Amino acid sequence: WNTTTSTASCAMTFNDSGFLVTVPDHVSCNSATATIAAVETAPGTGLCVPAYQSVARAVNLYSSYVSPATGSQVVTASTGVVSTSAPGTAHNLVFDVNGVATITLSYPDAGQLTLTANDTAPTGAAMTGSDSFVAAPASFAFSGIPAAPLVAGQAFNATVTAMNACGTPAVTPNFDGTVTITSSNPQPGLGNATAINTTLSGFINGVASANLTWDEAGTIDLNANLANYLGSALSVSGTQAPGRFQPAYFDTAVTQGCSTFTYAGATAPARTGQPFTVTVKAKRFGGDATDATNTANYVGAYAYATTIS
Numbered sequence: 001w002n003t004t005t006s007t008a009s010c011a012m013t014f015n016d017s018g019f020l021v022t023v024p025d026h027v028s029c030n031s032a033t034a035t036i037a038a039v040e041t042a043p044g045t046g047l048c049v050p051a052y053q054s055v056a057r058a059v060n061l062y063s064s065y066v067s068p069a070t071g072s073q074v075v076t077a078s079t080g081v082v083s084t085s086a087p088g089t090a091h092n093l094v095f096d097v098n099g100v101a102t103i104t105l106s107y108p109d110a111g112q113l114t115l116t117a118n119d120t121a122p123t124g125a126a127m128t129g130s131d132s133f134v135a136a137p138a139s140f141a142f143s144g145i146p147a148a149p150l151v152a153g154q155a156f157n158a159t160v161t162a163m164n165a166c167g168t169p170a171v172t173p174n175f176d177g178t179v180t181i182t183s184s185n186p187q188p189g190l191g192n193a194t195a196i197n198t199t200l201s202g203f204i205n206g207v208a209s210a211n212l213t214w215d216e217a218g219t220i221d222l223n224a225n226l227a228n229y230l231g232s233a234l235s236v237s238g239t240q241a242p243g244r245f246q247p248a249y250f251d252t253a254v255t256q257g258c259s260t261f262t263y264a265g266a267t268a269p270a271r272t273g274q275p276f277t278v279t280v281k282a283k284r285f286g287g288d289a290t291d292a293t294n295t296a297n298y299v300g301a302y303a304y305a306t307t308i309s
Contacts, residue, residue: 019129050099062088140238148243
């Protein structure tokens, strides 16, 4: 009974035989151990019992894309390449005494897929079963960041690419999601700037870019993070140190020690040799005359000898 529409519309299909397929969520290009249990209803008792026991059997397997709905990479099993369309291709599975066959799977891309098994039971009935799984990128890699030194307060590009865990890591073109970009470990750790904290989405072929800004001098670490990818318990991260940030310019102010003097009742200009004060402020890009736009981290070992001429 459908309590939402108040109709007897809840149709359920019961089968006397089928496959119980279990594929764990895993990291892209890592091996995942999947199980395929062949079960059937025992005649006379109604018990669910193994349909195959201690036997090798050719079972059709195929995968289908769920999220995203299309893709260019294929699942590879320990029994061969898995077809991407029904009814699939035959794979020789070895079922144990409990009717369970074990295979290893590897998928070099990211996303959610379904693995389906098809065969005919000893009774002649059709057998089918499937399970959905998530393959997450192994890491995020930063690239496209300009060579150091970067300029405090000036936007710079950072490109993030979702990578798999293959022997030679490669991009996972089906990846899409909302990635959080943050900064951490500022040096010197004086707390003079707000940390970078933004989101990055709109990945195309597993790649997306953002313009980021750090208002201070010194160094930081950039972090890319995504938790619970496609509802799984899998998280993805990556870190890059972009190098040193330096002030955009110096604001130099001169204060006269004595601008004029009085002699014989008359005012005359300052004399040669009188001292004057020079104040130099390290500024961020787009700064103004206020101290709020100084790069306060430009201090100590993180500052450099400056020439006044």
